[in-house]
Amino acid sequence: MRGLGISLYPNHTSLAECLAYIELAAKYGFKRIFTCLISVDDQGIDQAITEFKAVTACANRHGMEVIADVEPAIFKKFNISFDNLGFFKEIGLYGIRLDLGFSGFEESVMTFNPYNLKIELNASNGTKYVDNILSYQPNVENILGCHNFYPHVYTGLGYKHFMKCSKQFKDLGIRTAAFVNSTAATFGPWPVTEGLCTLEMHRELPIVVQAKHLFATGLIDDVIIANAFASEAELKALSEMEKYMLEFTVDLASDIPELEKKIVLEELHFNRGDASDYVVRSTQSRVKYKGYAFPPFNTPDIEKGDILIESSLYARYAGELQVALLPMKNSGKTNIVGKVAQEEVFLLEYLEPWMKFKFIARK
Numbered sequence: 325m326r327g328l329g330i331s332l333y334p335n336h337t338s339l340a341e342c343l344a345y346i347e348l349a350a351k352y353g354f355k356r357i358f359t360c361l362i363s364v365d366d367q368g369i370d371q372a373i374t375e376f377k378a379v380t381a382c383a384n385r386h387g388m389e390v391i392a393d394v395e396p397a398i399f400k401k402f403n404i405s406f407d408n409l410g411f412f413k414e415i416g417l418y419g420i421r422l423d424l425g426f427s428g429f430e431e432s433v434m435t436f437n438p439y440n441l442k443i444e445l446n447a448s449n450g451t452k453y454v455d456n457i458l459s460y461q462p463n464v465e466n467i468l469g470c471h472n473f474y475p476h477v478y479t480g481l482g483y484k485h486f487m488k489c490s491k492q493f494k495d496l497g498i499r500t501a502a503f504v505n506s507t508a509a510t511f512g513p514w515p516v517t518e519g520l521c522t523l524e525m526h527r528e529l530p531i532v533v534q535a536k537h538l539f540a541t542g543l544i545d546d547v548i549i550a551n552a553f554a555s556e557a558e559l560k561a562l563s564e565m566e567k568y569m570l571e572f573t574v575d576l577a578s579d580i581p582e583l584e585k586k587i588v589l590e591e592l593h594f595n596r597g598d599a600s601d602y603v604v605r606s607t608q609s610r611v612k613y614k615g616y617a618f619p620p621f622n623t624p625d626i627e628k629g630d631i632l633i634e635s636s637l638y639a640r641y642a643g644e645l646q647v648a649l650l651p652m653k654n655s656g657k658t659n660i661v662g663k664v665a666q667e668e669v670f671l672l673e674y675l676e677p678w679m680k681f682k683f684i685a686r687k
Contacts, residue, residue: 326539326567329356329501329548330559333513334375337552342375343382345553350386352563356501357383358470358548360393360513362423369401373415380416389418391444391470393513396424406430413439421470422446425453432460435467444468447500448481448522450489454496469493473503473550475516480524490543501546504534506558509551520550532561533667539567540674570674570681573665574631577622583613584633584661587645588683599677603632603646610634610644618642622660626652629669631662631683647672 330349332342346357359379380390392412398404404411412420419442425431434443443462445454447469454469471489474480481489486502493500505521507530512520519527526534531549538544549558565571576585593606620635632646637657647664649672654660664672665686675681 325545327355327546328353328535328562329358329546330354330554331358331360331503331512331548331550331552332379333360333511333552334379335372336511336513339375339378341553342379346379346382346386346388348556349559350388352559354559354563355388356546356548357388357390358393358421358503358550359390361398362393362395362513376415384416390416391419391421391442391468392417393421393423395422396426407433409434409437409439409441412441418442419444419466419468421468423472425457428453428456429460431457432462435462435464437466440466442466442468444470444501445493445498446470446472447489447493447502448472448486450485450492454493454498458496464497467498468501469498470501470546470548471503471522473512473520473522474524475512475514475518475520477518477527478524480521480527483523483525486523487541487543490541494543499545500543501548502538502544503548503550504531504538506531506549506551506554508555508558509549509553512551517551522550529667531558532565533671535562535565536570536668536671540570540671566682570671570679572668572671572681572683573686574662574683575665575686576662577660579621580661581621583616584618584659587613587633587643588631588662589685591645592680592682593645594680595675595677597677600649602650602652603648604672604675604681606645606647610641613643616643618659620656620659623654623656623658624660625654626658626660627663629664629666629672630660631664633659633661635659647675 421444448471502522505519535547587609596605618636630648634641634644636642
């Protein structure tokens with residue numbers, strides 16, 4: 325199942341705020357928490373561990389899984405051996421994320437820990453690191469993959485590299501995660517706060533659009549908000565989004581008739597198998613509403629992202645819904661009944677033949 329997560333940095337805020345954020349996220353069905361042991365400084369370690377335990381205890385009460393970012397230096401700092409992960413179990417973690425790894429053999433041993441802790445690997449490097457670990461015969465059921473996030477503007481992953489890395493893990497049947505940026509949040513684990521996301525192209529996008537994109541790739545199972553604290557509105561919006569099907573936000577034409585509005589917003593659409601380069605065709609509405617009148621009312625030339633319903637002037641095509649993939653001349657027979665939100669137009673590229681999709685009106 326696809327899931328949603330938040331991130332917490334107890335050493336950068338009060339414990340009370342952390343616990344309140346967990347309660348709020350749990351209310352909206354979030355199931356994962358990312359946190360960071362790497363950013364804990366050497367002063368006040370005991371206090372930090374006490375707070376981590378309080379955070380994990382609260383999360384566990386709500387059925388949320390906490391995974392902490394670690395690296396070999398953390399093992400040394402807390403005197404932890406790769407073949408004894410009891411410390412991480414003691415502080416209530418579901419798993420550990422290895423921001424930097426070991427030789428491959430150590431990770432393979434970790435996957436057989438008696439506490440069944442998950443070992444999450446850095447999925448952003450694009451090396452043969454995961455293949456090396458698999459060569460040591462690990463328990464693959466205990467391996468996860470999670471991308472990095474990038475607080476410095478212009479340093480996030482490029483799309484091509486992101487897809488290559490994600491596919492490497494997905495092809496091995498490993499569960500994957502990536503991060504999105506909250507525009508309401510103000511901090512992460514490090515001093516730089518220019519947004520916090522995996523893909524650079526997401527940095528200025530609305531949080532729901534970021535999540536839609538990650539799920540639309542088909543390569544990401546869990547979407548985690550990287551910075552804290554996301555607003556309740558953002559948490560609610562993410563909880564209400566469709567995780568398994570593209571649901572486009574649309575601006576409807578001001579004079580759209582009720583029947584056309586019903587077709588756009590209430591029907592489940594799908595892209596025909598004999599796909600066109602010019603339009604996505606959802607043809608069932610022309611069958612369901614055969615014989616209804618579809619007078620022309622808004623027929624300017626067509627732009628990419630326009631939502632179209634053929635008028636009765638197109639005879640047997642009357643009532644067919646289409647989404648424009650390219651600019652086109654309008655013969656005067658095609659009504660433009662709305663537009664896909666500009667920030668979501670790029671998601672049309674993910675509508676493969678036979679894929680289902682829906683529209684929701686912008687609130």
